[in-house]
Structures are given as structure tokens and as C-alpha cells.
Amino acid sequence: MNPVLSVRRLEKRFGAVVAADALTLDVPAGQKISLIGANGAGKTTFVNMVTGYLKPDSGTILLDGIDIGKRSPRSAAQLGISRSFQIPQLFVELTAAENLTVAISGIGTRMSLRAPAEAQGRRDKAVELLERFGLADLADRPISELAGGVRKLIDIAMALVRRPRLLLLDEPTSGVSAEEKFSTMDRVIRAVAQDAATIVFVEHDMEIVSRYADRVVAFYQGRILADGVPAEVLNNQEVRRYVTGGAR
Amino acid sequence: MKMSQHPLVMIGLVAAVTLAGRALPTWTLSLATIAASNALIALGIVVLARTGNVSFGQGLFFAAGGYGVALIANAWGLTDAVAQVIVGAACGGLLGLVIGPLIARYSGIFFGMLTLALSMVFYGALVKSTALGGSDGFNVGRPSLFGMSFTDPREADFMLYAVSVIVTGFAGIAATILFRSEFGLASLAVRENNLRVEYLGLSANRIISINFLIAAIFAGASGAFALMAQRHIDPQFAYWTTSGEFVFVAVLAGNQSVAAVFVASMALELVRSFSNLYLPNTWQLVLGVFLLGVILFLPHGIGSLWIRDRRKRRISATAPLTAERGAAP
Numbered sequence: 001m002n003p004v005l006s007v008r009r010l011e012k013r014f015g016a017v018v019a020a021d022a023l024t025l026d027v028p029a030g031q032k033i034s035l036i037g038a039n040g041a042g043k044t045t046f047v048n049m050v051t052g053y054l055k056p057d058s059g060t061i062l063l064d065g066i067d068i069g070k071r072s073p074r075s076a077a078q079l080g081i082s083r084s085f086q087i088p089q090l091f092v093e094l095t096a097a098e099n100l101t102v103a104i105s106g107i108g109t110r111m112s113l114r115a116p117a118e119a120q121g122r123r124d125k126a127v128e129l130l131e132r133f134g135l136a137d138l139a140d141r142p143i144s145e146l147a148g149g150v151r152k153l154i155d156i157a158m159a160l161v162r163r164p165r166l167l168l169l170d171e172p173t174s175g176v177s178a179e180e181k182f183s184t185m186d187r188v189i190r191a192v193a194q195d196a197a198t199i200v201f202v203e204h205d206m207e208i209v210s211r212y213a214d215r216v217v218a219f220y221q222g223r224i225l226a227d228g229v230p231a232e233v234l235n236n237q238e239v240r241r242y243v244t245g246g247a248r
Numbered sequence: 249m250k251m252s253q254h255p256l257v258m259i260g261l262v263a264a265v266t267l268a269g270r271a272l273p274t275w276t277l278s279l280a281t282i283a284a285s286n287a288l289i290a291l292g293i294v295v296l297a298r299t300g301n302v303s304f305g306q307g308l309f310f311a312a313g314g315y316g317v318a319l320i321a322n323a324w325g326l327t328d329a330v331a332q333v334i335v336g337a338a339c340g341g342l343l344g345l346v347i348g349p350l351i352a353r354y355s356g357i358f359f360g361m362l363t364l365a366l367s368m369v370f371y372g373a374l375v376k377s378t379a380l381g382g383s384d385g386f387n388v389g390r391p392s393l394f395g396m397s398f399t400d401p402r403e404a405d406f407m408l409y410a411v412s413v414i415v416t417g418f419a420g421i422a423a424t425i426l427f428r429s430e431f432g433l434a435s436l437a438v439r440e441n442n443l444r445v446e447y448l449g450l451s452a453n454r455i456i457s458i459n460f461l462i463a464a465i466f467a468g469a470s471g472a473f474a475l476m477a478q479r480h481i482d483p484q485f486a487y488w489t490t491s492g493e494f495v496f497v498a499v500l501a502g503n504q505s506v507a508a509v510f511v512a513s514m515a516l517e518l519v520r521s522f523s524n525l526y527l528p529n530t531w532q533l534v535l536g537v538f539l540l541g542v543i544l545f546l547p548h549g550i551g552s553l554w555i556r557d558r559r560k561r562r563i564s565a566t567a568p569l570t571a572e573r574g575a576a577p
Contacts, residue, residue, distance in 0.1 A: 051447070077449035089444040091437045102437040105430045106449035113426055113458075117433035162449060 002065070004029045004166050004198045005050065010059035012045055012222075019045040020056065021222035027166065032189070032199045034209045034230075037219030037243055043202045044086070046219070047168045050200075051083045052076035064165065077106070080165035086174055086202075088155035090143045096154050097139040100126035103161035129157045132191040149176045149184060156188055160195060167192060169201040173208055181205065185212055206244055210234060218243050255421055262417030269409045277405040278477065279517050284412040285473035287513035288419055290497035292463030292470075295423060297503045298432070299456045300439030301359045305367030306494050308347075309340035309464040311486035312370070313471030315380065316340075318481045321388045329391040329411045332472045340468015341461060348460035352453040355442070367486050374483035385482025388475060412473050419466055420506045426462070427506065435459055467494075500542050502549015512550050 005027035012020035019042045027033060035043045048054040050061055052073040061069045068076055091099050097118075104122050105111050130136045133153045143151060152175065159167060172188055173181040185208055192199055203209050209216055209230060216233040218225040220243060226236045233239055269277060289306055296303055316339030317332045326332065351362055375383045390397070390404065393411065398404035426432050434455055437445050442452035475481050484490060500512035516535075523534035546552050 053443075072446065073443070074446045074449055074451060077447055083447060089441055089447070091440040091444070093440060094433070094436060098433060099437075101430065102434050102445070102450075103448045105434050106445075111429075111431045111434060111450075111455075113429050113431045115430060116428050117430040118428075119430075122430065158448065 003027050004064060005200075006060075006062040006065075007046075007050070008060045008062075010046075010049065010061065011057045012042075012049060012054065013057060018042075018222040020049065020059075023059070023222070023224060025217065025224065025227070027198060027200060029165075029198050031214045032201070032212060033215045033217060034213035035200060035202045035217050035219060036204070036206070036209060036233075036239075037225075040221075041219035041243070042222040043219050044170060045222075047083065047170055047200070047202060050076075050166075051081055051168060077162060077164075080162070081168065082159035082162055082164035082166075083168040084152075084156045084159045084170060084172065086170040088148075088151040090151055090155060090158070092143040095140050095142050096130060096135065096146070097123060097126045099143060099154060099158060100129050100161065103158040107162060129160065130154070132160075132194065133157055133187050149180055152176060153184065153187060157191070160191065160197070163195045164197050167197040167199050169199065171202050171204065173203070173205060181208060182211070206234060255425070258417070258421045258424065262414060262421070265417065266410050266413045269406055269413065272409075274402055274405055277402075277409045279521060280514070281405070281409045281412045281473070281477055283514040283517040284409075284416040284510070285470050285477065286494060286497055286517070287510045288412075288416045288473070289467045289470035289494045290501060290513055291416075291419060291423055291506065291509045292466030293494055293498040294501060294503045294506075294509055295426065295466070296456075296459045296463040297498060298427070298435045298439060299459050300442075301355060301456060301460075302495065302498075303363040303460075303463060303491075304360045304488070304495060305363030305365070305491050306463065306467045307486045307488065307491035308363070308367035308370050309343055309467035310471040310474070310490065310494075311367075311374065311481075311483070312343045313337065313340040313468030314475040314481045314485050315374070315471075316468070317472045317475050318386065318388045319380075322386070327389055327392045328395075329393050329407065329476060332391060332476060333411065333415055333469050336472025336475070337465045337469040340471065341465040343468075344461045344464020348457040348464070349453070352456040352460060364488055364491065367491055368488060371483050371486040371488075374486060381482065383483055385480060385484075387480050390479060391476045408473075408476055415469060415473075416510070419469070420510065423506045431455070431458070496539065500539065500550055502546070502551040502555075504548060504555040505551030508549055508551030508553075515550070 003026040007023055007025045010020050010023040023046065037043050045054060049056050052071045052075060056069055060067055063079055063081060066079060068079060091102065101117050101122050104125055127136050127139050130139055135150060135153060138146065138150065152172065156169060156172060173184055176184045189212060213230050216230045217227045218233055218239045225242060226233045226239050234244060289310055293303060293306055313336030317336045320326050320335055321332065347366065351359060354362055374380055393407050398407050434450060438452045438455050445452045471485060497513045497516055500516060501508040519538050520531065520535060523531035527534055542550065
């Protein structure tokens with residue numbers, strides 16, 4: 001099966017810091033891949049390059065065979081790559097439903113200057129998406145009044161609006177309490193499953209990684225240290241030394 | 249949709265305000281004409297401000313509209329008021345169409361300064377242009393309406409008042425529809441986080457450009473009104489203090505309500521007129537205190553007087569729901 005995402009010899013430097021050192025990775029459709037690594041290992045740089053926010057110095061990024069290495073975030077989104085953020089990037093003065101409505105507006109070829117934003121079809125779709133995450137009752141609350149965990153889920157819901165081919169989640173459970181992290185991740189996985197998107201998620205919590213990932217890719221100083229099933233990667237000596245610090 | 253925002257209700261309101269002009273004293277007519285004209289350009293600034301960008305150089309489009317109309321009126325004898333407004337809007341719009349996409353990539357203070365710089369470049373060019381009358385400018389004839397000339401000053405004032413109220417009123421209706429549209433919502437999203445907007449597959453630059461174009465069209469039409477009211481044009485139309493005055497109205501109004509722009513513009517004209525009448529040497533001080541008062545007590549503008557209440561009502565309707573999810577961090 002052809003991979004959804006295929007990355008070949010991807011390189012990125014920030015001065016003397018090597019953030020991506022000849023990264024090569026294939027992401028098959030339907031997999032849930034977790035990227036792990038210490039801070040500064042290059043995980044978020046990888047996500048930023050795949051989503052068009054950063055341009056690689058060299059190498060190729062193919063989405064379904066299309067080179068997206070030089071594309072903008074907008075173009076990458078239109079081709080089927082969506083992402084959520086470590087710190088939720090929401091429109092805090094708008095309500096949860098309005099945030100989703102803005103995301104829904106991005107689907108069509110052109111936005112209407114006349115059609116009401118709260119037209120029933122659009123509103124229903126926004127509420128349906130919130131419902132997937134169990135947040136429909138918060139549809140009319142301004143984001144500024146919502147807790148961090150709820151914001152995280154809405155951020156992910158917005159990324160799902162376009163029914164992406166590839167969904168990148170940057171630390172989906174960071175800022176969520178220990179008691180809520182599994183229920184939060186359960187909601188995310190359940191909601192994403194409806195669209196059968198391929199998921200790549202950056203995560204520091206090894207319990208989350210071993211429970212939800214089909215495959216784990218460990219980063220260290222811009223390189224891939226190990227790549228395989230969770231049990232194998234998390235028990236790898238180098239991963240234990242440089243990434244997890246003997247955690248688990 | 250609120251009843252007061254239904255287009256038919258708003259059209260009725262515009263008709264009522266227009267007919268009320270028949271009962272107003274003459275001095276009020278010219279004051280209201282200026283207020284409506286200023287409200288139109290300030291409305292454009294508010295439209296643009298919803299994307300998080302403030303133009304300090306709307307005088308550029310104001311002057312483009314005014315000069316465009318004046319040149320065509322003198323060259324081809326175009327005196328019809330409605331045609332002049334259309335020509336003014338087209339001149340402002342054409343310029344906005346060229347400048348908008350170039351300037352949309354900037355934001356914040358850079359955006360504001362660029363618009364100011366462009367208007368001052370235009371001002372400089374106008375001052376140096378002898379063909380356009382240099383710093384003295386030039387005069388135009390009295391406007392007509394659908395072939396009718398108005399020799400009675402009261403009738404001429406009413407005609408101009410009626411045209412300005414109707415045009416500005418319809419611009420207000422269009423802006424109300426725009427603010428409620430999905431494009432209007434996306435404009436607010438651009439103001440808050442334009443990178444996130446891009447990640448959703450939308451073009452923040454395009455959204456800003458379209459809002460900029462709308463603001464330029466409104467400014468051009470406003471320039472045509474100012475020309476008709478004064479029957480004279482000069483480079484002062486493009487000067488930074490002229491632009492600043494429009495921003496003043498927009499700040500007073502806030503960016504939450506279209507009606508607030510009209511209220512703010514009228515309030516400013518009244519404060520200016522009366523302070524000029526009773527305190528001729530310190531009227532600027534009165535204006536400054538008035539603006540300070542609005543900023544201190546209504547930081548989101550005059551419109552927040554009624555928009556804030558609406559939001560509070562909506563929130564209180566769903567208040568119990570957040571308690572179980574915890575407060576905001």
C-alpha cells in the first residue's frame with residue numbers, strides 16, 4: 001500500500017542546531033504513529049515542515065505522491081493535512097460553535113459575504129463535531145471561558161473539519177490532568193476514527209504512547225533513533241537512555 | 249435574526265430618518281450630512297478593523313473619490329449626486345483594489361503606518377500638482393439629482409442630506425449583513441489568529457484585502473459627499489489629520505455595531521459644533537475629554553452599550569454548564 005506521507009532525507013538547520021538530519025519516514029494509511037523525543041529533538045520541527053509552516057533546507061515531503069515541501073500551511077490544509085497545537089490555537093473571543101464555523105467556512109471554494117454564519121446547516125455541522133467530543137453543550141460558550149482540556153479538544157475538532165487524510169496532533173494531552181488524560185485521548189481517538197484519518201501525534205507521556213500508538217518513532221537531535229511497534233521502541237536501550245530516561 | 253436587524257426594518261429606518269430631514273432646521277441638515285458622510289468612511293474603518301488592522305490613511309481613498317468626481321464633473325459636466333457617489337466609490341475602490349493585496353501581508357502598526365505613508369505621498373503629489381490646483385485645489389458646480397437642479401439652499405441641503413443618509417444607510421445595511429456572514433466571522437478570526445486561519449485552509453490575506461476594498465469603496469463615496477457639500481476640493485482631503493478624524497469616529501463607535509458608527513459620528517459632530525460655538529478657543533480640549541471619557545468608560549466603544557448586554561444574556565442562558573468543566577485556566 002502506498003504511504004499517505006512519505007518523507008525522504010529531510011534536513012533543517014537553525015544556525016548550528018540540527019533540527020532534522022536526513023529524516024526518512026513513511027506513514028501508511030490508517031496508522032496511529034507517535035513521535036517521541038526529548039525537548040529539542042526535532043518532533044515539532046518535523047510537524048511544522050509537514051504542515052508547511054517551515055520549509056525544509058533539503059529533502060522531499062510527499063502527500064499521496066504530491067510534493068508538498070514548498071507549500072504553505074493553507075495549501076497543505078487544502079491537500080488534506082490538518083493539525084492541532086501544543087497550545088490550542090483558537091479564536092478566544094468567539095464561541096466554540098463559531099470557532100468550528102470558521103473552520104467549516106474554509107472547506108468551500110469561496111466564502112459568502114451574505115449567507116449568515118449561523119445558518120442552520122453550518123451550525124448543525126459545528127454542533128455535530130462538538131458532539132463527537134462530548135462538548136455540544138458548550139457550543140455557545142466563548143472560548144475564553146473554557147478550561148484548558150476543553151480547548152485542547154476543540155482545537156482537535158477544528159483540525160477534523162476538513163476530514164483530513166493526515167492529522168498531526170502536537171501533544172494532545174499536555175495540560176490535561178493525569179485523571180483525564182486517558183478519557184481525553186479516548187475521545188480523540190473515537191472522534192478521529194469516524195473519518196478514518198491517519199494520525200501522527202507528538203507525545204511525552206509514555207503511557208499514552210504505549211496505549212494508543214500502533215507505531216512509535218523516537219527522535220534524538222534531529223535523527224530517528226528508533227522506529228517500530230511501541231513495545232520494541234520503548235524497550236530499546238538507546239531510547240531508554242536518550243528519550244524516556246528509563247521511564248515506564 | 250433580531251427584528252431590528254431585519255433588512256426591511258433597517259430600510260424603513262433609513263426612510264424614516266430621510267423623511268425626518270424635512271422637519272429639521274437647515275443647520276442640522278448640513279451637520280447631519282457631514283455626520284453621515286463621516287460615518288460612511290468610519291464604517292469602512294470599522295469593517296477593516298474587524299480583521300485587526302486599522303488604516304490611518306483612509307484620506308487617500310477619500311481624496312481619490314473626491315478628486316475623481318471633481319475632475320469628471322468639470323471635464324464632462326457630471327453633476328448628478330447619485331452618479332457622483334458611484335464615481336467616487338469606483339475611484340476609491342479601484343485604488344483599494346491595487347493597494348489592498350499589497351498591503352494585506354502587513355499587520356498591526358506596520359499596516360497602519362503604511363496606509364498613513366501612502367496617503368501622505370498622495371497628499372504631497374496633490375500639493376505639487378498645478379494641474380489639480382496645487383495646495384489651493386479647485387471648485388466644482390452645485391450637484392443636481394436625476395436632472396433636477398436645486399437653487400433654493402434649503403432644498404439643495406435637503407437633497408444632499410437625503411442622498412447621504414440613504415447611501416450611508418444602505419452601506420450600513422450591507423455592513424450589518426456582512427458582519428453576520430461567514431465572511432464576517434472569518435474576519436474576526438483573522439484578527440485573533442491569522443496563522444490558525446491559514447491552517448484551516450483560508451487565506452487571511454484575501455480576507456483582509458476584501459475588507460480593505462470595502463473600506464476603500466466607502467471612503468471614495470464619502471469623498472464624493474464631502475466634495476458635494478463643500479463644492480471645493482483641495483489636498484487637505486488626503487492629509488493625515490483628516491484620516492485621523494475618521495479613525496476618531498471609528499474608535500468612538502467600536503467595532504461591534506454598525507449603528508454605533510452613526511451614533512458616534514453624529515455625537516462627534518454635535519460635540520464639535522457646540523464646543524466650537526460656546527468654547528471657540530478650547531473646543532479641541534472638549535473633544536479630547538469626550539474621547540477620553542468614551543475610552544475610559546466604554547473601552548469597546550459606544551456600541552458596547554447594547555452589544556455587551558446581548559452577550560451577557562446569551563452567556564447567562566448557558567451558565568450552569570461551565571461549572572462542571574472547571575473554570576478557564
